[in-house]
Amino acid sequence: MTAYEVPLLFRQDGLVEIPSQYSELFVKEKTYRAILFLPEENINEESDWSNLTVNEFIEGYSDGDSIYDKL
Numbered sequence: 001m002t003a004y005e006v007p008l009l010f011r012q013d014g015l016v017e018i019p020s021q022y023s024e025l026f027v028k029e030k031t032y033r034a035i036l037f038l039p040e041e042n043i044n045e046e047s048d049w050s051n052l053t054v055n056e057f058i059e060g061y062s063d064g065d066s067i068y069d070k071l
Helices: 045-060 063-070
Strands: none
Touching: none
């Protein structure tokens, strides 16, 4: 397997456009795997961490922890 870093353009019609100098590397009508790196402004990381924290806390809570509720 060979890895390439290629700039992609996501068009309004939902298709991905690959620059012509890279598209020659691909066999047409074949499926490929890709890893996409999105700019951080597209990712709400703070919300993700907040949700994870709440979910992990609730899942880890047991009846034995109730003694701390009365402090």
